[in-house]
Structure formats: C-alpha cells, structure tokens
Amino acid sequence: MTVNYHTHTVRCRHATGTEREYIETAIARGIKLLGFSDHSPYVFEGSYYSGFRMRPEELEGYYKTLDSLREEYKGEIEIKIGLEAEYYPRFFDKYLKLIEPYGIDFLILGQHFMANEIEGIYSAQPTSDPERIRTYATQIVEGMKTGKFTYVAHPDVLPFRGEPEAYRREMSRICEAAKELDIPLEINMLGLRDNRNYPNPEFWKLVAEHGCRVVAGCDAHSPDAVAEPVNVRKTYEFAKRLGIKIEDKPLALRKPT
Numbered sequence: 001m002t003v004n005y006h007t008h009t010v011r012c013r014h015a016t017g018t019e020r021e022y023i024e025t026a027i028a029r030g031i032k033l034l035g036f037s038d039h040s041p042y043v044f045e046g047s048y049y050s051g052f053r054m055r056p057e058e059l060e061g062y063y064k065t066l067d068s069l070r071e072e073y074k075g076e077i078e079i080k081i082g083l084e085a086e087y088y089p090r091f092f093d094k095y096l097k098l099i100e101p102y103g104i105d106f107l108i109l110g111q112h113f114m115a116n117e118i119e120g121i122y123s124a125q126p127t128s129d130p131e132r133i134r135t136y137a138t139q140i141v142e143g144m145k146t147g148k149f150t151y152v153a154h155p156d157v158l159p160f161r162g163e164p165e166a167y168r169r170e171m172s173r174i175c176e177a178a179k180e181l182d183i184p185l186e187i188n189m190l191g192l193r194d195n196r197n198y199p200n201p202e203f204w205k206l207v208a209e210h211g212c213r214v215v216a217g218c219d220a221h222s223p224d225a226v227a228e229p230v231n232v233r234k235t236y237e238f239a240k241r242l243g244i245k246i247e248d249k250p251l252a253l254r255k256p257t
C-alpha cells in the first residue's frame with residue numbers, strides 16, 4: 001500500500017495521536033502519499049452541536065498544521081489536505097462556503113447519517129426496511145452527483161437485514177452511479193480491522209460485477225492504523241477473494257471549491 005486518503009486527527013474527538021505520528025508511521029510503512037480527511041466541521045442551525053467532528057473554528061488550525069507539515073516533509077512523503085464529509089442537502093451550500101477559504105484538496109463522502117444528523121437516522125443502524133436502504137442509496141448517488149467528492153468512504157456502512165434482493169437492487173444504484181461518474185468506492189480498512197459489518201462481501205460482489213473503481217482507505221483514527229501490515233494483507237485478500245483490483249496510486253482529486 002503506497003497511498004491512503006483516509007486519515008483522521010484528534011480534532012474529531014474520537015481519534016488519538018499527533019499529525020506528525022501519523023506521517024512518521026506512514027513513511028516507515030512505505031506510504032508515498034498520505035491524505036488527511038478528518039471529520040469535517042459542518043454548519044447546522046440553532047444550538048445543535050455535533051460531537052464527532054471538528055468545530056468550524058478548528059478548521060484553520062487543521063489546515064495550517066497540515067500545511068506546514070506538508071512543507072516540512074516534502075521529498076519524503078506527499079501530503080494532501082482533505083476532509084471526510086456527509087452530503088446533507090439542507091446544509092451543503094453553507095458547508096461549501098465554510099470550507100471555501102482553505103482551498104481544501106479533496107473531500108471523501110462518508111454518509112454517516114441519512115437526511116442529516118438533526119432530522120435523520122444513523123446510517124450504521126441495522127434495518128430490514130427496504131425504504132431505508134433506498135433512501136440511503138439515493139442520498140449517496142446525489143452526493144456523488146454534486147461533483148464535490150473524490151471518492152465514497154465505506155459505501156456499505158448500512159447493515160441491511162431485509163430481503164437480499166432489495167439490498168442488491170438499491171446498492172446496485174450506487175455502483176452504477178460510481179461507474180458512470182468515475183468515482184472510486186472505498187474498501188474501509190477500519191471496518192475490516194474491527195470486524196464490523198462492513199466491508200460487506202455482498203456489496204463488493206456487486207462492485208465487481210459493475211466493474212467500479214476501488215480504493216482502500218485506512219480510516220486511521222490512531223497512527224498505528226496507517227497501513228498496518230496485517231490489515232493491509234487482510235484488505236488485499238478480501239479484494240482478491242471478490243475479484244476486485246484495488247487502485248493504489250494517486251487519484252485525480254476533485255477540488256470541492
């Protein structure tokens with residue numbers, strides 16, 4: 001593994017380690033391009049406070065810290081400054097305005113809630129309701145269509161316990177859109193590392209059938225999770241078993257603003 005675009009920092013309040021530790025670990029493990037993509041700040045309304053992401057006022061420190069490390073480590077590793085963000089239709093325009101001043105390199109789409117986190121449901125909540133999986137797929141497709149996201153993180157985060165046919169039908173729509181829009185889908189290595197419900201082989205079979213582009217993302221919330229050798233092996237075995245080829249090279253980044 002030589003590129004990874006999915007790396008968090010302490011600002012999201014559920015990750016550990018310094019930016020420098022993530023970078024040093026990446027270098028030691030042969031990563032040539034490290035993308036940071038911490039949970040983005042978002043602007044909501046009223047007094048709502050989101051507890052799993054950086055606050056808007058922390059964005060400047062995030063950018064400046066990484067920008068100076070990028071300079072410092074030039075020649076050793078390439079650093080890209082991105083964010084992992086949801087597509088929340090109601091707040092998305094305000095969101096883009098918030099990040100605009102920083103010239104962020106890329107966004108990855110991590111749809112942690114449906115609709116949005118004030119009015120919607122947590123995406124990783126198990127369900128057997130076909131309506132839920134349909135809504136989820138539609139929102140991912142619409143997010144991809146904004147043209148703002150470089151790839152989709154853990155597209156298979158939703159644990160569906162209903163009719164397999166409904167799952168295939170709705171999740172195929174994500175694959176079709178990804179193929180058409182040329183947007184890679186991420187095998188989430190944190191899910192694999194923690195034995196979560198994702199990556200879900202049923203989803204990745206569809207991805208293989210559709211011939212979508214696939215990347216692997218560490219989703220590192222601690223420095224040791226950056227290209228952890230045993231987990232890299234597990235990831236490549238997972239992909240191979242499903243007939244998927246992981247792209248391990250720098251991506252053409254879609255500038256969000």
Ligand SMILES: [Zn+2]
Nearest residue numbers: 008012039221
């Ligand atoms: Zn996280």
Ligand SMILES: [Zn+2]
Nearest residue numbers: 084110153154
């Ligand atoms: Zn995520």
